[in-house]
Every structure is written in C-alpha cells, then in structure tokens.
Amino acid sequence: MAADNGGAQPLSLAVHSLPAPDLAAAQRQRHGRLKMLLVLLVCAAPVIASYFTYYVIRPQGRTNHGVLIEPQRPLPTAHALPLADLQGAPVDPATLQGQWLLVVVAGGACDALCERQLYLQRQLREALGREKDRLDRVWLIDDAAPPRPDLLPALQGATVLRAPREALAGWLQPAAGEPLGAHFYIVDPMGHWMMRMPAPSEPARIKRDLDKLMRGSAGWDQPGR
Numbered sequence: 001m002a003a004d005n006g007g008a009q010p011l012s013l014a015v016h017s018l019p020a021p022d023l024a025a026a027q028r029q030r031h032g033r034l035k036m037l038l039v040l041l042v043c044a045a046p047v048i049a050s051y052f053t054y055y056v057i058r059p060q061g062r063t064n065h066g067v068l069i070e071p072q073r074p075l076p077t078a079h080a081l082p083l084a085d086l087q088g089a090p091v092d093p094a095t096l097q098g099q100w101l102l103v104v105v106a107g108g109a110c111d112a113l114c115e116r117q118l119y120l121q122r123q124l125r126e127a128l129g130r131e132k133d134r135l136d137r138v139w140l141i142d143d144a145a146p147p148r149p150d151l152l153p154a155l156q157g158a159t160v161l162r163a164p165r166e167a168l169a170g171w172l173q174p175a176a177g178e179p180l181g182a183h184f185y186i187v188d189p190m191g192h193w194m195m196r197m198p199a200p201s202e203p204a205r206i207k208r209d210l211d212k213l214m215r216g217s218a219g220w221d222q223p224g225r
Contacts, residue, residue, distance in 0.1 A: 064212075065205035066186065066195040067175070075191030076171050083140075084162045086147070091161055094191070098225030099136045100213065101187035105168060105180045108145030114181060115151070120203055121184070122154065127207050131214045133223035138187075142168055142180065175199065186213070189221050 075081070075093050083091040102121055106114035121137050128135060137158040141147060142165040147155075165180070172193060174180050182199035184206065195213075197206055 064209060065202060066197050066209045069194050069196060072188075072192035072194045073171055075187070075193075076167070081163060081167045081171060086160060086162070095225075096136075096138070096159070096187070097191040098189055099223075100134055100189055100217075100221070101136050101138050101185075102210075103138045103140060103172070103185040103187060105140045105142055105163075105172065105185070107143040107181075108141045108147045110148050110151060117181070117184065118151065118154065120201070120206075122158075124203065124206055124210060128210060128214065134214060134217075134221060135210070140168060172196075186210075188213075189217070 075096065078090070078092050078094075081093050083093055085091055102124065104114070104117045104121055106117065110118070118139060121139075125132050125135050125137055137155075139147075139155065139158060139160045140163045141160065142163055144162075147160060168180065172180065172185050173196075174183055175196070175198065178199050184197040184201060185193055186195040186197070186209075187193050195209070197209075
C-alpha cells in the first residue's frame with residue numbers, strides 16, 4: 001500500500017530571540033548600591049555638618065573669640081615633632097589624637113604668664129561640666145628646664161611633655177609679634193591645630209568657643225582615646 005503523504009507539512013527553521021536581560025535583578029543591584037551610599041552619608045553627616053557649619057558658614061555677626069587656622073595644620077610625625085615625657089622617654093605625637101586638646105606652650109621655669117595660662121587651662125576644662133572629659137589639658141615644655149615643683153600638684157590629670165621649640169614652631173604659630181607662649185592652642189580629636197586664642201585671652205569668651213566646639217562635635221566625638 002502506498003504511503004499517504006498528502007498531510008505532511010514542510011520543515012521550517014525558526015530563529016528565536018536571545019533571552020531578555022534580567023531587568024529586575026539589575027534594578028535590585030542599583031537599589032542596593034543606593035542604599036549603601038545613603039547609609040554612608042547618614043553615618044558621615046554629623047561630622048560633615050559640624051565642620052561645614054563651623055568652618056565654612058561665616059555669618060557677618062559671628063562672635064568667635066579664637067582665630068580659626070586655615071588651612072588646619074595636622075599633628076606632625078614623631079620625626080618632625082620629637083616629644084618626650086618628663087623622664088625623657090619618647091612619646092609618639094599620634095597618641096595625643098582622639099581628644100580635644102587645650103595646649104599651653106612654656107618653659108619649665110613657668111613665668112607669670114605661663115602660670116596664669118595653666119590656671120585658666122584647668123578652670124576652663126572644669127567649666128565644661130559633663131563635657132570636660134572630651135578635653136585634655138596639655139603643657140608642652142619647650143626647653144630643658146625642669147617644671148616647677150610647686151606646679152605639679154595642680155597638673156594632675158594634665159599631659160606634660162617636652163618638645164623642641166624649633167619643632168613646635170613648625171606646627172604651632174603665634175600671632176605676629178607675640179611669643180609662642182602667649183596663646184592657647186586648640187587641637188581637634190583628629191590631631192589638627194584648628195584655633196588659636198588671642199593674647200591676652202578672655203576666659204569667658206574662650207569658654208563660649210569651647211562650648212561651640214563641644215556642641216558641634218557631639219555627634220561624632222566621644223570621651224577617651
């Protein structure tokens with residue numbers, strides 16, 4: 001019997017398009033990246049806002065007592081600023097980071113100006129109340145003279161270090177015509193010298209500047225190193 005081919009259909013070749021990319025997966029990836037960026041911005045926002053407000057926005061009625069240092073001067077390395085404790089052991093400047101510093105510079109004999117600065121330094125820190133643990137008192141002795149023994153009890157809790165005067169002058173700088181010891185120098189927790197108090201300093205106005213700094217950095221600075 002002859003085969004019936006009447007219903008056979010011719011073969012045809014069909015070209016199928018490639019699968020479409022997974023648009024949903026790409027969108028999820030983009031959303032993930034955006035979320036990560038938002039999280040980073042939220043974490044960094046307090047630091048950015050406080051520094052932007054303090055250093056960039058300059059209303060005409062600004063009442064800072066201290067002189068802002070621009071650009072800020074980072075804490076030198078141990079090679080550029082060889083510090084030592086009172087026993088002569090070397091101290092890495094990096095160990096000073098992590099706290100606000102209120103710095104006095106004077107020789108070990110500590111004249112009347114030095115004594116006044118050290119007294120005010122202690123009173124200003126105490127006046128910060130519950131914020132005082134965010135500020136360290138630092139006396140940098142810029143000569144080889146031993147510190148006056150009668151001052152040592154009042155220096156409890158302060159950091160007292162020796163530093164060569166020439167090395168200090170490469171980091172801290174007084175106002176024109178003033179000696180290095182005429183000012184308070186304020187260093188932020190990242191180790192940047194950022195403010196110098198004019199001479200003679202007015203304690204109440206220094207206190208107001210310190211209060212501003214404590215408020216402005218409250219979101220990112222914590223007591224202790």
